[in-house]
Amino acid sequence: GAGVSQSPRYKVAKRGQDVALRCDPISGHVSLFWYQQALGQGPEFLTYFQNEAQLDKSGLPSDRFFAERPEGSVSTLKIQRTQQEDSAVYLCASSLAQGASNQPQHFGDGTRLSIL
């Protein structure tokens, strides 16, 4: 079946522009996670949704980062007034059940964001 889909795959923006990154999770998956991966590093947690509720946003690096999942399916990560340090790969993952519950997370291939 279809996996987690992210778009765009690549995004180039000028410093100061706003960007929006989209994640289509696996159909029926309750939990959705966003991660940020800097070059040469492992992914780092940004935020977590259970259905439409954003239960944890402790990993968002600043108030310029905003995520939503209004209908409990598709999620959008928005970055306002982008800065060069925002350049990274942004990964989305979904899992079937609430929280951990012994269910693996399945990842998309990410959006590579480059800020000039």
Add this chain to the structure above:
Amino acid sequence: DAKTTQPPSMDCAEGRAANLPCNHSTISGNEYVYWYRQIHSQGPQYIIHGLKNNETNEMASLIITEDRKSSTLILPHATLRDTAVYYCIVRVATWGSQGNLIFGKGTKLSVKP
């Protein structure tokens, strides 16, 4: 901080078994051991996970020591396509816990012809 320790890199000959070690000496009783891998320019791919018992699936085997302080991921017949960074992660798995993954630096496995 990641709760696991892995060697930064390993080599393996094509067709041979690849054995990737992981130390997780502070693992708690309610934490699973998960393995993911990440091939260049792709997202992390789930491989296998376990709590106490050894596990096997179509991709790999997971061997967990009796004291649960370390584990080994085994790729029985490595191919060039198995070249990737392999992440060992311990993850709380109780109902109601969030379960976000904490990645370390992983092991870069290079499978050579």
